[in-house]
Amino acid sequence: MKSQTLITWISLAGIIGLLFGIFxxxxxxxxxxxxxxxxxxxxxxPWSNGLYGAVFIGFSVLLFFVGRHAFKTxxxxxxxxxxxxxxxxxxVEALFSFYYGVYFNIGVDVLLMIxxxxxxxxxxxxxxxx
Numbered sequence: 001m002k003s004q005t006l007i008t009w010i011s012l013a014g015i016i017g018l019l020f021g022i023f024x025x026x027x028x029x030x031x032x033x034x035x036x037x038x039x040x041x042x043x044x045x046p047w048s049n050g051l052y053g054a055v056f057i058g059f060s061v062l063l064f065f066v067g068r069h070a071f072k073t074x075x076x077x078x079x080x081x082x083x084x085x086x087x088x089x090x091x092v093e094a095l096f097s098f099y100y101g102v103y104f105n106i107g108v109d110v111l112l113m114i115x116x117x118x119x120x121x122x123x124x125x126x127x128x129x130x
Contacts, residue, residue: 063082071119082120083120086112086113087113
């Protein structure tokens with residue numbers, strides 16, 4: 001496959017994931033009629049927690065491998081991409097935490113932004129050239 005085809009493919013997957021994430025933040029899976037018919041309400045909440053946990057695990061594994069690669073190769077573009085992804089995730093989460101009155105989670109989001117973002121900012125600003 002050509003490089004441009006792969007770039008288009010991964011870009012499209014990212015856009016679809018982004019749009020589903022926006023949908024999920026507003027409606028959860030209750031916004032999809034198929035889930036209302038297939039999943040009993042007693043199972044929905046624990047299953048939804050498992051789904052969110054699985055996404056967080058996947059993101060963390062991605063962060064582990066891609067983050068290590070970015071620092072090993074001093075790839076500032078990749079560091080910026082990770083920083084923008086983390087910042088967008090935590091900003092949306094903090095906004096919804098504020099909206100629903102879960103104020104302590106805003107503090108958690110700020111702490112996560114510092115812990116996850118600070119090494120990336122330091123790496124991006126480092127003078128070491130690739």
